[in-house]
Amino acid sequence: MNCYETLFVVKPTLTEQEIAAQITKIKDILAKxxxxxxxxxxxxxxxxxxxxxxQSRGYYTVLxxxxxxxxxxxxxxxxxxxxxxxKFLTIKYGSKKEVAQFEKMIASIGKTKNERTxxxxxxKKEVVAKETQEVVAxxxxxxxxxxxxxxxxxx
Amino acid sequence: xxxxxxxxxxxxxxxxMKVDYIDYKDVNGLKFSLSERYKIxxxxxxxxxxxxxxxxxIAIKRxxxxxxxxxxxxxxxxxxxxx
Numbered sequence: 159m160n161c162y163e164t165l166f167v168v169k170p171t172l173t174e175q176e177i178a179a180q181i182t183k184i185k186d187i188l189a190k191x192x193x194x195x196x197x198x199x200x201x202x203x204x205x206x207x208x209x210x211x212x213q214s215r216g217y218y219t220v221l222x223x224x225x226x227x228x229x230x231x232x233x234x235x236x237x238x239x240x241x242x243x244x245k246f247l248t249i250k251y252g253s254k255k256e257v258a259q260f261e262k263m264i265a266s267i268g269k270t271k272n273e274r275t276x277x278x279x280x281x282k283k284e285v286v287a288k289e290t291q292e293v294v295a296x297x298x299x300x301x302x303x304x305x306x307x308x309x310x311x312x313x
Numbered sequence: 314x315x316x317x318x319x320x321x322x323x324x325x326x327x328x329x330m331k332v333d334y335i336d337y338k339d340v341n342g343l344k345f346s347l348s349e350r351y352k353i354x355x356x357x358x359x360x361x362x363x364x365x366x367x368x369x370x371i372a373i374k375r376x377x378x379x380x381x382x383x384x385x386x387x388x389x390x391x392x393x394x395x396x
Contacts, residue, residue, distance in 0.1 A: 165379055255334060256334055
């Protein structure tokens with residue numbers, strides 16, 4: 159039994175339910191082959207760096223599992239047949255260091271996302287706040303100028 | 314010349330952090346070793362050691378295969394190749 163990681167990209171034209179159905183389909187194939195599914199990482203809809211099958215976006219999913227190496231060909235064959243999947247990549251984690259990294263990644267799946275989102279939101283808020291402040295300041299100056307002008311006119 | 318100045322210190326940042334494996338899904342981490350046109354930066358500019366440069370190379374090539382990073386950035390793609 160070796161550690162493997164499979165990443166695949168589902169077409170963005172499908173509805174959410176259909177995408178979920180595709181993911182469960184792949185999981186079923188893994189179960190049929192006798193793989194021990196350890197973790198799944200939903201990366202969600204992402205922009206592709208280049209067009210693949212005329213699509214500019216894709217739904218990324220990563221599966222971490224353990225199987226005998228002889229079954230990988232069967233899994234890849236199924237991924238190849240499926241027309242809704244536009245990209246896939248399987249990676250083996252063989253050496254001790256790689257396996258250690260494998261376990262680290264599984265442990266950090268949920269955490270990194272939770273850590274990242276509040277920070278990003280906070281930074282965005284700050285930026286927005288700064289912009290609004292600047293806008294307000296500009297408006298104030300404009301008003302001052304206008305007031306001065308009116309005063310001059312009245313004099 | 315500008316790129317040389319950007320990487321002035323000659324030490325491997327991965328060795329300092331004691332990295333054993335570089336994940337191809339971490340695009341922002343890979344950007345250090347990529348040029349503006351998403352070419353792999355040579356060791357003499359980044360200061361990576363040979364062992365880590367090889368890991369970086371593998372990670373970048375995998376990221377290209379899975380459309381995380383573009384293979385090339387030309388005039389056609391330069392506008393819409395943002396992350």
